[in-house]
Amino acid sequence: MEKKWWHKTVGYQIYPKSFQDTNGDGIGDLKGVIRHLDKIEKLGANVIWLCPVFASPMVDNGYDISDYMDIDPSFGTMEDMKELIAEAKKRGIRILMDLVVNHSSDRHAWFQAALKDPFGKYGKYYVFREGKDGKEPNNWRSIFGGSAWEKVPGYDNLYYLHIFTKEQPDLNWENPKLREEIYEMILKWMDLGLGGFRLDAISHLKKNYQYTNLPPDGPDEYNMAFEYFNNVDGLADILCEMKERTFAPTDALTIGEYDHMGPEDVEDVIGENGSFSSVFDFCHTLDNVRNPKWGNTVALFDDYRDQLFAAQKIVDGRGMLCNFLENHDKPRSIDRFLMPEDQNLYSEKMLPVTNFFLPGIVFLYQGQEIGMRDDPKQSIQGFVDKPTFAIYDRLIAEGKTDAEALEQINRESREHSRTPMQWDASAEAGFTTGTPWFPVNKNYTELNYEAEEKDPDSLLWFYRKMVAVRRREDLEETFLYGTLIPEYETVSGVLAYRRKDEKNNILILTTSLADGITLPFTDTIEEVLLNNYDTCEAGEETIRLQPYQCLVLKVKE
Template sequence: MTKKWWHDSIVYQIYPKSFQDTNGDGVGDVNGIIDHLDYLKELGVNVIWICPIFKSPMVDHGYDISDYYEIDPSFGTMKDMDELIEEAKKRDIKILMDLVINHSSDKHIWFQKAMEDLNSKYADYYIIKEGKDGNPPNNWRSIFGGSAWERIGDTNKYYLHLFTKGQPDLNWENEELRNELYKMVNYWLEKGLGGFRVDAISHIKKNFDYVNLPADGPDGLVGAWEYYQNADGIGEFLNELKEKTFKIYDSMTVAEADKLEGEKLRRFIGEDGYFSTVFDFSHAPYRIREEKWKDNYIAMVDEIRDRIFEKQLSSIDCGFLSNFIENHDMPRSADRLIPQEDISFYSETMLATMYFFLRGIPFIYQGQEIGMRDFPKKSIKEFLDVPTYQIYDRMLKEGLTKEEALNKINIESREHSRTPFQWSTQKNAGFTAGTPWFDINPNYKEINVESQREDDASLLSYYKKLTLLRSHEEYKEVFVYGDFVPFYKDKDGIVAYERKDENKRVIVINNWTNKENILEFNDGLKKILLNNYNKIFIDNASIKLMPYQSVVLEIGVK
C-alpha cells in the first residue's frame, strides 16, 4: 500500500449552522470555526470536515446549492473562508468541504435557465422526462418521501429529484455539465482545501429504463434503489471525476456510498480507487429504543459487532474505511446504542473506544466528545427539517397514530444531532448572543465544554486520550496500518479485536453490557495503554471487566 498523508487522519465533523455564532444572528458561521481551531487542535484532530456552506436557499440545510462559487451570507464571506484555510494550515489541520454534486438547488442559475427554456442546453443539465398518461414518468419515491418527480408548470414534463423538490438531480450523462463541475472542484482545491466529503455520490448514475415497479407502500410509490444507487456504469463517471480533479491535488476524499461489497468496494477505495475512503454504515440502522431491541439489547450489540467485523475483514485488502458513531444525519450515539438507564461516562467512553481503534479513519462529530444527547420534541411542530415532515406524513398514511408517529420520529430524527453546540453554562450555551436558529438542549448546563475542559475525569478528556494514543509515535503505525483480528467473537456483548504488525500487538476489549464479564486471557500483558476505569482485574489466565469497561492493552508479540 502506498502511504498517503491522510492515512493517519483523525477527522472532526462540523455542522456549521450549530457550531458557533459570532455575529449574533443565531446561526453558526465560518468565523466561529476559526475561533475554535485551538480547541480542535487541543482535542487532537488534524482534519476538519465542514457540512455545506455554499450559497443556498437552505431547503435542505445547505445541501441544496445555488452557487458553488460563493459562501452563503449566513456563514460569512469568501474572505472568511480563505482565512479559515490559512489559520487551519498554521495548526497543521486540513479542511474538507462537503461536495454536493448529485443535485443542485432549484435556485441555481442552471436550473432557472432550464425552466425558462426547456429546449436550452441547460435543460439537459438536469433529468427531465415526459409524463405518462397525465402521471409522472414512473412511480419512484423520493428518498425523503413523495414522488421523485415534479411537474414543470402546465407542461407534460417532469424533473427528477431524489431528495426534496428543491434539489433537482443533475444529468451526469451530459459531458459539458461534468466539465463545469470539475472546473468548480478544482477552483476549491486550488484554494488549498485538503479535499472533500462527497455527498450522495452513489446516486449520480441512473438507469434510464424508467419503468413502473410494484408499489411498496400505500402511496403507490416505490423506493427503486437498484435504479439509482451504484447503478451499472457509475464507475466511468467516478474515475473521470478523480482523474480530472482529486488525483491532481493528492486530495483526501470521503465518499458517502453504501452497499459496497467485494470488487465494488475495491473499485471505490482500492490502491487506485475512485476515493480515499468510504463510510462504514454497518451500525447505522440500529436503534435500541425500537421494539425489536428494547428488551434484548445484547442481541443488537452482537449483530452490530458482527456487521462491523465483517466490513473490517472485507476491507483489509482494499483500503481504508471511515469509522464513526455519530454524524449530522443520525440521533446521538448514546441514545441510539445504550439503554437509557445505562448512559454514563463508562458506556459513552466504551462506545468511543470501541470504534476509535478499528482499522480505518476515525471521525468525531461535533458534541460527541462532550456527550451531547438527543432532544425529543413534544410536538411535530417543534421540528424544522422538511424531510422530517415528509416522513411523518408517510407514517400517518401507513396507519400510525399521531402519537406513534411522533414517538418514532423522536427515535429516528436526524435533527437531534443538529442542536447548537454546548460550549458553556452561559445563555444559549455560549453558542450565540442572539436567538438560536434551533432550540438548544436544556441539558447544556450539565453537558458543555466549559465544565469538562479542565476535568481529567471528563468525557472530553477521555477523547483527548483516544486521539493522543492513536497518534502516538510508538503506536501510530500499528493503529493505522496494522492487521485487524476479531477477538472473543463468540462472547455475547463483547466487542474485542486485535491490531497487530511485526512489531506490535494491541488488543482492544469492550464490555458492551451492564454486567461484569470474565474472559480468558493469557496473551502476556506488556502495558495498559487505556482504561476507562481506574482499575483492572487481570491474572495469568483471565481478565475481569466491569460494566461497560473498555481497555486497550499492549500484549506480547508471538
C-alpha cells in the same frame, strides 16, 4: 498499501449552522469555527469536515447549492473561508468541504436557465422527461417522500427529476459539458488550499433511465426504486473520470457517501486505484437500541460487533473505511447504542473505543466528545427539518397514530444531532447572544464543554487520551496498517479485537455488560494504553472486565 498523508486522518465533522454564532443572528458561522480551532487541535483532530457552507436557499440545510463558488451570507464570506483554511493549516489541520453534485438547488443559475429552455444547453444539465398517461414519467418515489418528478411550470406534460426534495433537481451526469463544469469548480477549490471533499449522495450520480412503472411499495402508489438510482452500472466510470481529472492531480482526501459496497466493489471504490480515498462504514447506521428489534443494550451490541467485523472482512485490507459513530444525519450515539439504565460515564467512555482503533480513518462529530444527547420533542411542531415532516406524514398515512409517529421520529430523527453546540452554562449554552435557529438542548447547564474542560475525569478528557493513543508515534502505523484479528467473537456483550504488526501487538477490549465479565486471557501486558477505570484486573489465565469497561493494551508478542 501505498502510504498516503490522509491515512493518518482523525477527523472532526462540523455542522456550521449549529457550531458557533459570532454575530448574534442565531446561526453558526465560519468565524465561529475559527474561534474554536485551538480546541479542535487540542482534541487531536487533523482534518475538519465542514457540512455545506455554499450559497443556498437552505431548503435542505445547505445540501441545495445555488452557487458552488460562493459562501452563503449566513455563514460569512469567501474571505472568511480563506481565513479558515489558512488558520487551520497553521495548526496542522486540513479542511474538507461537503461537495453536493448529485443535484443543485432549483435557484442555481443553471436550473433557472433550464426552466426557461428545457431543451437548450442548460436543460441538458438536468433530467427532463415527458409524462405518461397524464401522470409522471414513472412512479419513482423521492427519498424524502412523494413523487421524484415535478411538473415544469408552463408545460402541460414535462417533468424534471429530483430524488430528494423538488427544490433539489438532479444533475444530468450523462452530459459531458455538465461534468466539465463540475471538474472546473472542484479544481478551483483545491487551488484555494482545501484538503479535499466529503462527497454527498455520490452513489446516485448514475441513473437507470428505464421508465417503466414498478409495483407500488406503499399506499402512495409510488416505489422507492433505489436500485434504479443507487450504485447503477456505469457509476464507476463516472467516478473514475472525476478522480483522474480532479482528485488525483491535487492529492485530495475524498470520502464518499457510498452505500452497499460489496467485496467485488472494493478495488473500484477504495482500492489503490479506487474512485475515493475512503467511504463511510454505514454498517451500523440503522442500529438503535430503542427499536423493538433490540430493546436492550447487549443484543444491539452483539449485532453491532458482528456488523463491524463483517464490514472489515469485505474490505480485507484492500482499502480504508471511514469509521464513525455520529454524524449530522443520525441521532446521538449514547442514546442510539445505550439504554437509559446503561448510560453512565463508564459506558459513555467505552462506546467510542469500540470502532476507533479498527483499520481505516476515523471521524468524530461536534459535541460527541462531550457526550451531547438527543432532544426529544413534545410535538411534531418542535422539529424544523422539511424531511422530518415528510416522514411524519408518511407514518400517519401508513396508519400510525400521532403519538406512534412522534415516538418513531423522536427515536430516529437526524435533528437530534443538529441542536446547537453546548459550550458553557450561560444563556443558549454560549452558542449565540441571539435566538438560536434551533433550540438548545435543555441539559446544557450541566452538560457543556466548559464544565468538562475543568474535570480531568470527564468524557472530553477521555476522548483526548483516546486520540493521543491512536496518533502516538510508536503505535500509529500499527493502527493504520496492522492486521485486524477479532477476539472473543462468540462472547455476548464483548467487542474485542487485536491490531498486530512486526512492531506491536495491541489488544482492544470492550464490554456492554452491566455486571462485567471474566475472560480467558494468556497475554502478558506491557502497557495499559487506555482504560476507563483506574485498575486493570488481569491474572495469569483470566482478565476481569468491570461493568462497561474498555481497555487498550500493549501486550508482548
